[in-house]
Amino acid sequence: MAIQFINSQKAAELIPDNAVIALDGLLGADSPEEILEYLRARYKKEGHPKGLDVWHASGIGDSKHRGTNNFAEKGFLHRLVGGHYALAPELAPLSEANDFEAFNFPQGVLSQIFRDSAAHKPVLITNVGLGTFVDPKISGGRLNDAAKKATLVNRINIHGKDYLAYEVPKPNIALLRGTYADEDGNITFDDEPLTLVATAVAMAAHNNGGKVFVQVKRVVKSGSMNPKDIRIPGVLVDYVVETENKDMTRQTTDTIYNPDFVNSAVVKEADEINVPLDSKKVIARRATCILDQRTDHVVNFGIGKYPETCSLVLKEEGLLDNIVTTVEGGSFGGTPLVGGDFGAAIAPQAIIDEPYMFDFYDGGGIDLTFLGLAEADRKGNLNVSKFGPKVAGTGGFVDITQNTPKIVFTGTFTAAGLKEEVKDGKLHIIKEGKVKKFVKDVQQVTFSGEVAYENNQKVWYVTERAVFELVKDGLKLIEIAPGIDLQKDILDQMEFKPIISDNLKEMDPRIFQEPIMNIKNNS
Structure with a gap:
């Protein structure tokens, strides 16, 4: 025909x-x-x-x-x-x-x-x-x-x-x-x-x-x-x-075609990054300490305000230029965008078809990924896909976490009404969140802690007040923030008792201060 x-x-x-x-x-x-x-x-x-x-x-x-x-x-x-x-x-x-x-x-x-x-x-x-x-x-x-x-x-x-x-x-x-x-x-x-x-x-x-x-x-x-x-x-x-309607060709309902999305030669000087010192920045700073500049060169940032803040903090610290970012839609390099433009990047180095990007991910092509933390349980499982009757879906989360050697989950310790302040080098909890995010069993397993451990993947769960790592028997608490009470602010806000490290440390106090440069890898 x-x-x-x-x-x-x-x-x-x-x-x-x-x-x-x-x-x-x-x-x-x-x-x-x-x-x-x-x-x-x-x-x-x-x-x-x-x-x-x-x-x-x-x-x-x-x-x-x-x-x-x-x-x-x-x-x-x-x-x-x-x-x-x-x-x-x-x-x-x-x-x-x-x-x-x-x-x-x-x-x-x-x-x-x-x-x-x-x-x-x-x-x-x-x-x-x-x-x-x-x-x-x-x-x-x-x-x-x-x-x-x-x-x-x-x-x-x-x-x-x-x-x-x-x-x-x-x-x-x-x-x-x-x-x-x-x-x-x-x-x-x-x-x-x-x-x-x-x-x-x-x-x-x-x-x-x-x-x-x-x-x-x-x-x-x-x-x-x-x-x-x-x-x-x-x-x-x-x-x-x-x-x-020629307008139907635009990327989203808000953003008209931008040549920066598809042309690496169109590079504009970014405004100076100045991320305010709050709990999001604390989480991002501690999470990015895990990135090893000697070995972690290809990195994925997931969608959400905490992974996105990790990208901003690396940019602020002058470290983003040392790595190659990837987004599951198919872009390598450049500055990944968020919100309605997620999937696109400003001035990417290369764009490939999506199935080949996932071939790259499936084969362990990225060194480290920063992703969101919505709900975690005693086994190290994570749920980002279903909450009660609300189904968000997995997106690329399962694919990315299944084969990436190093995974950093980022998010606040509790949710719904949480108010905090970073002051005098310490974290102050003004009002505790109503919803516990560390639960006995997640509602839906989007990431399996057991499978990750069997695959020898290194996994961290980074919050503003506590850092956990995945071990054979589940979550192990390895650090707490300065100003935080172990029992009241951590253990009482969990539905299970984690393994507690014999060498439990305080998070680097510089994470809670301004200015800051080149924190030593704490992991």
């Missing part, structure tokens, strides 16, 4: 009932928002297409109405398999009501699964997810009772070792977004900060006999694009969808 040039409304009309849709995007980047909005409008008007089976690797949306929120209509979905759910809150009530089968798999696994689908592989085999909620011994990634009808991951043993085998979908529809298409259907990503899983998704749908729709900003003449800039060859494309 010759390539057809259509609008977004026509694209929505061509999606059949019970379609298996492979979808690309990360927050707002690469997301074919205009097609999705027309698709939702058609369903609300006609009741079609219905019973959709949607697969996506990264979280797609704005935490309001965009992205996968467009599927939040009763009967619209049959199944959703996603790497992250927090950006699509409109889906939560339908998932809880079992209106569709809801699965949460690791972001990296899902990015790689499209590649395997293109190659007609029956399963994706990996160690990622062992010992976590994705493991079929626990929940198999199921998020609701409706999902119990299906099994999408199994345990297998190869050469005496356990692995997870994830079922590979056969999408018959791919929904993508690029920047330009030529008259032969070749697609470039000039104005997108990342390329994500676009090539793999297009190839998966094409090789499984499906149709590939690509929303673009503009159609240009054949032969006018550099072949090396083309990320989706025209042979894979069935429909080019030139957007009606």
Whole structure:
């Protein structure tokens, strides 16, 4: 079939009932928002297409109405398999009501699964997810009772070792977004900060006999694009969808395309970093002490205010230039961005496709990662994916923590109303948080302490008042902050008693003072 040039409304009309849709995007980047909005409008008007089976690797949306929120209509979905759910809150009530089968798999696994689908592989085999909620011994990634009808991951043993085998979908529809298409259907990503899983998704749908729709900003003449800039060859494309609203090509609802995201030559002098001395900075300072400048050269910073503050503190100390940052969307180097621009970086050194970035992570390519600490338990397990009925999803957390040699979890000791002050070289707790974050058993295992210990990974849990490390029998308390009472401020605020080091130390008092430079590695 010759390539057809259509609008977004026509694209929505061509999606059949019970379609298996492979979808690309990360927050707002690469997301074919205009097609999705027309698709939702058609369903609300006609009741079609219905019973959709949607697969996506990264979280797609704005935490309001965009992205996968467009599927939040009763009967619209049959199944959703996603790497992250927090950006699509409109889906939560339908998932809880079992209106569709809801699965949460690791972001990296899902990015790689499209590649395997293109190659007609029956399963994706990996160690990622062992010992976590994705493991079929626990929940198999199921998020609701409706999902119990299906099994999408199994345990297998190869050469005496356990692995997870994830079922590979056969999408018959791919929904993508690029920047330009030529008259032969070749697609470039000039104005997108990342390329994500676009090539793999297009190839998966094409090789499984499906149709590939690509929303673009503009159609240009054949032969006018550099072949090396083309990320989706025209042979894979069935429909080019030139957007009606040029604003739909922006990265998020707030930020218009920024050349700094995609051009390493566009480097501006950053304003002087001056992080205020509060509990966030204390956590970040102590966490970054773990980074060894001699051996830790490739580093990942997770999303959230505490990992992000680690990056700022390293910049303030003049140490960020000595390492190469990475973000799971595919960027190496530069300054990783946060909030609605997470995934992009200012002046990156290189940008690769997302499945290859997770290949890099899975093979132990990064030396150290700084991640958030939402809930930890006596076994060293961590939960960042589910809190009561609220499902955030794992994102790349499981992939990154499964194979990184050194992991630093960062966060406050308690939550909900916690007020603290850093003064006179000490930490002062003004009002204790109502919620204990160190619990007997986490609500959902996003990180397995047992598996990490068996894999000889080094793991720290850094808070403003206490530092723990992972040992064979769980969490071991190794440091407390100056001004903190061991019993009242630590042990009484935990649901379990940790192992206490025979050589329990006070955290370096310089962490609680200004100015500070070059703290010696305390770990």
